Amino acid sequence: MDVPVDDKVLDYEPHPLTEEGYSASAGALEELTRRAENHNQPPTSHIHGSSTSTESHKWLSKILPHGTIQSVENKFHLGNYVLDRQTGEKTWEAMSIYVRVGMHLLYYGSEQEKALHWKKTLQLLQNQSEKMGKEYDAPESKQHIVPFIQSFQLESTLYEMVEPDPNAYPTFNAFFAREIKESARPIADPENDLVTSSPADCRLTAFPTIDLATKYWIKGFGFTLERLLGSAELAAQFDGGSIVIARLAPQDYHRWHAPVSGTVRGIKDIPGAYYTVNPQAINEPGTLDVFCENKRSVMTLERSATGSPIAIVAVGAMLVGSIKYVGGVDTIGATVRRGQCLGAFYYGGSTVIVVYPPGEVALDEDLVRNSTGHKMETLMRVGWRTGVKA
Template identity: 45%
Template sequence: MSAMGLFGKMTRRLLSRTKDSFGVYVINRKTSEAFYEEMPLYIRVGLNLLFVGQLQTQAIESGLLDGIFERETRRQGELFDSPNSVRHIDSFIRAYNLSLDELKEPDPTKYPNFNAFFHRELREGARPVDSIDNSDIIVCPSDSRLVVFKDLESATDLWVKGKHFTLQSLLGSEELATQFHGGSLAIFRLAPQDYHRFHTPVEVASIDAPLHHPGKYYTVNPQAINGPLDILDANARTVSILHSPGREEGASRKVAYVAVGALLVGSIQLTATGPTRKGDELGYFAYGGSTVVCVWPKNQMVFDEDLVRNTVSGRETLVRVGEKIGWYV
């Protein structure tokens, strides 16, 4: 049977088992209620065809599909940077029922291309920052679905199932892995409909020169993250070390901040290079879903209990920029 014939057969088999849409359960933090976050059928079918099953895993691990992912990422990036792409903005707004009143520029016709709308800015005050003057409080850096872990072992037991996932592979440095060994980490997954600018979770006194790691462009959907493939540490990503003041004079704290690209996200742009207040913008992603991973040194911070509870139950928590997610001990 030809490859296209096999593809068609697998697609028909999947379609016969499914409805029009699929998704994952997410906890709404404001109401504590679980809701089913749907995704279009073609996306779920694509995820199954690409990431579920031994043959798919072997094909991806072999690198046979890397060129396809990269070409599509670059092609879509070029398409959505073109003036003609403005025609996609209205349908995107309708598909995800986006609110425009929180935008710095609420008129969709004012955006020069689709990507400009995708990494749109919010009006001042749209994301208030919790306890902005209390340096012990840590806040959410992105509108996203969040899971939190006291250490890497907990993350790999519950969520990240990549065969070779380590702090060294994520951070791209043995020295950094040693500094953050045994530390706490949070994974913030941005969906396509989310506000795609990311912010600082703490007050920042300085930022080390970012480390850019070229890589692949796998999807960051939970169906892929929870599988055997290395996703977070294989994808293109930028690692920044943020330094913030400690309680005592002259003391300092740090957090490893990893912006992870994904399928159809070929662009990670950093917009801050120096001191910033807690909640200030650090950068943005171009089109697609994407992820931010934050890592704190061992025994330095504690996550809010509701986030821990939801993660242990296998659920992501819907969070927004500026919300409290934990505190320094």
């Protein structure tokens, strides 16, 4: 595993993505999704291969213009550190090769080229995401399941699943959005409804205010609560509030759960793009804000313990096929309890964002410290405590 020399991002200006670079990056992504159609190959040999491996570097060097690939390697560590909340250990997670290609697609050339480039990129990412969705909904895709389990060493987690037999799933997407036993994810302090929980098995950041989130983490231009939630009226209720960002990697359990108990007061589906939500994209100043650009669904709860509004935003990402609610929770007036499963993402990475109004939660100090002091995500599981009513 290749690990960078230090934790700091090197100070280089990104090389503009020329028309040649765009075409090469688009071709690289199409080649990766084509390779993924080979059911007999493990995903780490193509779409989920490490971007820092010698093999990946050689492959990209043959496809991408030298200036473009060198600039990205100078600008970014091709992966990121995460802190394990249970052990306190810092581990390095290499960026997958498909995310690496997605980073190239966030670049553009001149201002005149920018609008056209983004339009082409949007269409490309939508086409490839839909392609992967169809591919992994096909019966033949079940041949991917066992190689996927082996590649990401998920054998020890099979006992958690409602259906532990990989061969029982009709498609890869059915396995990807697998259901786990409720007992496998007990919630913290179940008798205390003032406690808030992690909405997912994830890499999590937590910020007491939106201003801190944009200072330390969300660096792309254009991020506002109004854009994220798709409503000025709703956003006004959270002005000055707290935010929790839960990023799901492809190997994670890919359902999200209620961080609080409450009653569903609103559901709003917002169409959008399929940009990568990798931290390198979120943390890069000057790029567009992917949270406000990507396809997402906003659920608003009235919290049982306080009567306050809570916004839960399920954000799709690069190669995500769909975002689906489960169990009828997307019905206005439905009641949900903390830790209850709300929905599932189908193939790809994704993110769940929880927004709290001012004074609604005092986020746990270790999560805030990791997010602001160390500028790192914390490995979390569904149901683990994230804070308590202030």
